[in-house]
Amino acid sequence: MARRRRRAPRRRRQSKGRRWVRWLVIAVVVAVPLLYFAFSILFYDPREPETAPFPELVPRDVDVYLRREGLAHDINTLPKPRLLEQLQRTREWRDMASTTWWKGLEWPGELGAGADELTALAADLPFDLLEDVLGREVVVLGRYGEGEAATRQSTALMARITSDAKLAIEALDIELLLQRALPGAVVTELEDPEVPAAQWRRFERPDAEPVFFSRHNDLFVLSADETFLRDVLLAVHGDPERSLGKSRHYLEGLPAPLPGLRDDPEAADFSAEVVLDLPSWFEHRRALEAAGPTPGDGDLAAAGSDPGRSPDFLANLARILFDPYTFKESAARFDVADGDTSIRAHVELAPWAGAEPHGLRDTPSFDVPQRLSEMFGLLPSDVTAAVTMNVELRPFLRALVASLDPEVSKLINSTIRDLARDWPAWQVQSLDGLVSYLDRTLGSEITIAVRPLDHEVPEGSQPLPLMAIMVPLRNPQLWEELALAVIMGYRTLGIDPDTMLQQDEGVGTRKWLGLTGLPVDEISFIALDWKAGTHMLVVATDDDFLREIVTTYTSIQSGSLMGSGRPALTSLKGMRRWIGELQPDGTVEPDKRGQLHGVRSNVALWADSDAMREMFESYGEYVADTETLVDLGVLRIEERRKLIRQLYPQYAPEGAGMPDELSRQLDTRLDGIINGLEDRRLNEQVPALAKAWRDGFAWLDLVRSGVATLNYRSTDADLDVRIETVLAPARGR
Numbered sequence: 013m014a015r016r017r018r019r020a021p022r023r024r025r026q027s028k029g030r031r032w033v034r035w036l037v038i039a040v041v042v043a044v045p046l047l048y049f050a051f052s053i054l055f056y057d058p059r060e061p062e063t064a065p066f067p068e069l070v071p072r073d074v075d076v077y078l079r080r081e082g083l084a085h086d087i088n089t090l091p092k093p094r095l096l097e098q099l100q101r102t103r104e105w106r107d108m109a110s111t112t113w114w115k116g117l118e119w120p121g122e123l124g125a126g127a128d129e130l131t132a133l134a135a136d137l138p139f140d141l142l143e144d145v146l147g148r149e150v151v152v153l154g155r156y157g158e159g160e161a162a163t164r165q166s167t168a169l170m171a172r173i174t175s176d177a178k179l180a181i182e183a184l185d186i187e188l189l190l191q192r193a194l195p196g197a198v199v200t201e202l203e204d205p206e207v208p209a210a211q212w213r214r215f216e217r218p219d220a221e222p223v224f225f226s227r228h229n230d231l232f233v234l235s236a237d238e239t240f241l242r243d244v245l246l247a248v249h250g251d252p253e254r255s256l257g258k259s260r261h262y263l264e265g266l267p268a269p270l271p272g273l274r275d276d277p278e279a280a281d282f283s284a285e286v287v288l289d290l291p292s293w294f295e296h297r298r299a300l301e302a303a304g305p306t307p308g309d310g311d312l313a314a315a316g317s318d319p320g321r322s323p324d325f326l327a328n329l330a331r332i333l334f335d336p337y338t339f340k341e342s343a344a345r346f347d348v349a350d351g352d353t354s355i356r357a358h359v360e361l362a363p364w365a366g367a368e369p370h371g372l373r374d375t376p377s378f379d380v381p382q383r384l385s386e387m388f389g390l391l392p393s394d395v396t397a398a399v400t401m402n403v404e405l406r407p408f409l410r411a412l413v414a415s416l417d418p419e420v421s422k423l424i425n426s427t428i429r430d431l432a433r434d435w436p437a438w439q440v441q442s443l444d445g446l447v448s449y450l451d452r453t454l455g456s457e458i459t460i461a462v463r464p465l466d467h468e469v470p471e472g473s474q475p476l477p478l479m480a481i482m483v484p485l486r487n488p489q490l491w492e493e494l495a496l497a498v499i500m501g502y503r504t505l506g507i508d509p510d511t512m513l514q515q516d517e518g519v520g521t522r523k524w525l526g527l528t529g530l531p532v533d534e535i536s537f538i539a540l541d542w543k544a545g546t547h548m549l550v551v552a553t554d555d556d557f558l559r560e561i562v563t564t565y566t567s568i569q570s571g572s573l574m575g576s577g578r579p580a581l582t583s584l585k586g587m588r589r590w591i592g593e594l595q596p597d598g599t600v601e602p603d604k605r606g607q608l609h610g611v612r613s614n615v616a617l618w619a620d621s622d623a624m625r626e627m628f629e630s631y632g633e634y635v636a637d638t639e640t641l642v643d644l645g646v647l648r649i650e651e652r653r654k655l656i657r658q659l660y661p662q663y664a665p666e667g668a669g670m671p672d673e674l675s676r677q678l679d680t681r682l683d684g685i686i687n688g689l690e691d692r693r694l695n696e697q698v699p700a701l702a703k704a705w706r707d708g709f710a711w712l713d714l715v716r717s718g719v720a721t722l723n724y725r726s727t728d729a730d731l732d733v734r735i736e737t738v739l740a741p742a743r744g745r
Contacts, residue, residue, distance in 0.1 A: 063231040063248075066151045066170055067257025071247040075296075076154030076167075077256060077287035084147025086282050090134055091127045095282055095348055095739075104713040104738050111707035137180070138193070144177040145232065155240055156292045162299035168235035168244050173227070181227050184213070210245040214238070262287060265343040265728075267356040282348040290339040290359070328415035333372050338362045351740030355733040361726070371408025374726040375456070377612040378402060381591040381600050384608075384616060385582050387459040387482065389568060389594075390550075392560040392578040396477065396623035398461040401615040406451040413443050427504060434501035438493060453491050454549065455484035463557065464627045474531045475630045480552040480561060488539060488547050495523070495537070517562050519569070520547070524555040540565060586717050586736070587618070611732060613721035621715040628709045636701035640693050644686060651685050652678065714738055 063069065070077060080086075086093050099105045108114055134141040149172040157164035173181075183189045184199050191197070196218045204210040212226035212233075224241045225234045228248055235241040247255055256262050266285055344357035364373065387400045413421065425442050432441055440449050459482040465475045485491055502509055502525070511526025517538065524536035536555040540562070542548040552558035564580050581587055582594055592606035600606070655678060656664050663670040667678070718735035 060229045063172070063229045064252060065257065066149055066172070066231075067262060068252040068255045069170070069231065069244075069248045070151065070153060070256040071243055072254060072256045072259050073155075074153045074256065074287075075156050075289040075292040076152070078152040078284060079150070079286075080282075080284045081149050082147070082283075083150050084142055087142060087147075090142045090146075091130045093282065098739055099714065099737075102714075102738050108710040108713060111710050112704055113707035113710065139174075139176040139180050144174040145171045148172040148174070153240075153244065156296040157299075158295075162295050163303050165296065166235065166237035166240040168233060168237070168240050170244070171232045171234075172230050173232045174230075177232065178227065178230070181225070181232065184215070204242060204246065207246055207249055209249045210242065212238075212241055212245060256287065261341045261343060261360065265341070265358040265360070267343070267345045267358060267730075269345065270347055270349070270354060282346070284346045286342075286344045286346065288342045288344070290336070290342050294336055294339075325415050325417070329411060332411045332414060333370050335364070338364060351737045353733075353735040353737060355731070357731045359729045359731070361728055370411040371403045371405065372401065372615065373724045375402040375404060375614045375724070377614045377723050378616075380608045380611045380613055380616050380721055381606055384587075384591045384618070385594055385600055387457075388461075388587065388591075388618065389580050389582040390482065390561050390565050391461050391480075391581040392463075392557075392564060393581050393584055394463055394578060394623070395461045395581050395620075396463045396627055397617070397619035398459065398581070399615065399617040400457070400459040403456055403458055405454055405456055406447060409447040409450060413447065430504040431497050431501040434504055435497045438497035440497075449490065449494070453485065453487050453494065455486050458483045462627070464623060465630055466554075466556070469533070473634075475634055476531050476553070477627050478552070478554040478557045480550060480557055482548060482550050482561075484542065485539060485547040485549050491539060491549060498525070517566070519562065519566055522555075522558060522562060524558070538562060586620070590618070590719050590734075607734065608719065608721070611721055613723040613730075613732070615722040615724065617720045618717070619719075620717045621712045625709060625712045628712075629706055632702035632706040633698065635705050636698045640697045640701060642693070644690065647689065648682060648686055652682055655681065655685075716740065 066079060086095065088094050088097065100109075114120070130141075139145070151170040153168040153170065155166045156162060157166075183193075184197075185201075190199060194217065198214075198216045200214040200216075202212050202214060210226075212224050214222055214224055216222045221236060223234065223236050224238045225232065226241065226245055227233075228245075231248065233241060233244055233248075235244070252258060266287070269283070338361050340360040340362055342357055342359045344355060347354045361373075383400055388395075388398055391398060416424070421443060428443065428446055429441055432438055440446050461480045461482075462477040464477055466478070469475050498505060499507075499512060502512065505525075506528045508526045508528055511524070511534070514521050514523040516522075520538045520540045522536065522538040524534055526534050532553045534555055535551065535553060536558040537549065537551040538558060540548040540550060550558060550561055552561070560578060564578075568580070582591065588594070588606060590606045590608050592600040592609065593604035595601050652667070653665050656667050656670075660667070660670065660674065660678075663674075667675065670678070714737055716736040716738065718733065720731070720733045722732075723730040
């Protein structure tokens with residue numbers, strides 16, 4: 013029988029167990045500091061603090077600043093934003109993407125190629141590029157060159173990274189790990205001689221340009237421009253009070269987040285803050301224009317680079333009213349939430365270089381919901397777009413005149429002189445005289461509305477949208493004198509005397525004049541009995557449009573918002589979400605305010621994209637016909653010479669001496685050729701070009717409606733643009 017092994021006494025066993033625990037504790041106490049020390053030496057200090065908010069680390073003199081917190085919230089799969097994925101699932105996007113216009117654009121393909129490269133890069137990294145580098149807080153910085161180097165643009169990336177990204181970045185200093193991950197790569201450590209804390213690394217790979225990066229706590233900075241990277245690091249290790257985030261322009265100019273996004277930045281589908289030095293940007297665009305055509309430059313670059321004239325009247329007017337040379341720093345916030353897009357910008361302005369600010373700048377501001385409810389309440393619901401503004405009329409009209417083509421100005425001057433001869437009592441002889449006269453006649457509050465053309469126009473005529481202009485009268489008597497001069501000068505203006513009619517509407521006399529040989533075939537006007545003993549002049553390019561405005565006005569006067577015809581524009585749901593619910597007298601109910609509550613401006617614009625698309629649709633045929641139109645007489649001469657050279661070379665080049673019989677045969681053949689070319693133009697070229705032109709506005713289908721307000725002051729300006737997209741919940745028009 014085996015002997016039983018005697019167990020050690022319990023006290024001895026407990027003593028031995030305590031020794032093991034003691035040794036284990038000692039080992040842990042010794043190993044943890046050693047491991048911590050070794051990890052800190054090889055990689056980074058796990059206890060290092062977070063860096064300050066990025067705006068406090070950015071150099072104040074950067075030209076471009078773009079910041080987003082919570083970028084990981086915007087993206088499901090890098091690099092495609094969630095917002096883009098949502099748009100691409102809509103019918104409107106698919107329709108736009110199927111157009112020849114969209115397929116002919118280069119930048120979507122370039123963006124796609126860049127996205128593929130970023131996806132491939134992210135797949136090879138030992139960490140998640142979105143979650144560990146870009147997802148928490150990211151800033152993109154830009155700086156443009158100066159003088160001869162103005163075409164140059166330097167960029168840098170700042171990102172708040174996680175521990176995994178820190179470990180991967182610091183592992184690049186270990187040669188063995190570096191060569192296993194990136195064969196042939198070289199990492200060189202550098203530091204600023206004046207600020208040793210500003211350290212960075214040069215990363216080189218065979219057959220690739222070097223890049224430079226630095227890590228400070230959880231801040232990662234990357235740039236292809238070493239000088240720019242160094243300047244960023246000097247700001248990081250410098251005085252925060254001299255940073256962009258502590259500048260007056262950033263603290264006071266950057267618009268605050270929208271009320272629903274102030275406490276939770278991730279509540280937005282996308283949100284970013286932008287600071288842009290506009291003079292540097294314009295100088296950069298000028299340099300690019302001088303160096304050669306650059307895709308996507310557009311009219312804005314030209315407006316900032318070329319003070320000369322444009323053949324486009326509206327481009328000239330915009331350049332005068334919003335002189336880009338007066339723009340300085342701009343701070344903006346861009347938000348997308350629940351399908352609504354908001355762009356709010358603050359711009360610092362330099363003193364006006366001219367003698368007068370052209371009528372818009374520094375005019376009195378108005379309460380936007382109140383003004384829209386008052387003026388848009390006169391408009392029928394099928395209006396496409398409307399703008400209302402406060403102006404200094406004389407300089408504003410001078411800006412209009414300065415925007416005209418010189419030949420047009422000459423024609424108008426001649427017409428005014430002819431009117432003065434037709435009606436000598438009207439003592440106006442020139443455009444300048446007319447400007448002075450209108451300044452004494454009209455008030456300073458102008459509202460302009462347009463809607464699609466609703467009737468056929470003669471072949472070859474422009475299908476211009478219908479327009480109505482509303483402005484209070486400063487001197488009704490002067491207006492009556494002008495109206496009388498127009499009526500008495502009907503021959504000069506091409507007015508058919510049989511179409512000069514008038515109708516007493518009870519609130520004023522509506523008059524309309526039929527025009528011939530002009531893009532507009534009639535003019536209608538009325539001086540409405542307005543409030544407080546004043547009169548509101550309404551001029552329209554369509555009498556039906558004017559009659560509906562009068563009907564809407566009389567309905568409001570009787571206490572109804574709906575009217576006897578079309579409802580008022582302000583009765584629509586789409587408009588009420590901007591201005592709020594209206595009371596019977598047309599004012600906004602205090603407890604049912606709209607999104608524009610509290611906004612003040614001196615210019616306010618509203619537009620409905622569906623109606624705008626309809627307006628452009630009708631214009632496509634005219635544009636295509638105009639651009640393909642050829643002089644058939646010249647074309648016939650050219651084709652005749654070709655036929656003579658081919659068939660009757662002995663009579664070349666003009667057919668001199670050709671028998672009459674041959675000449676008649678030649679003319680018959682020419683008739684067939686010319687008719688065939690014209691048929692091909694009308695049946696093939698015009699429809700194809702018209703479709704291509706209309707397809708260029710397919711992006712409008714992604715938008716339902718929008719408003720824009722501008723408070724244009726003497727030293728600064730605030731722009732507020734809010735757009736309802738197809739991703740927003742259906743609210744009805």
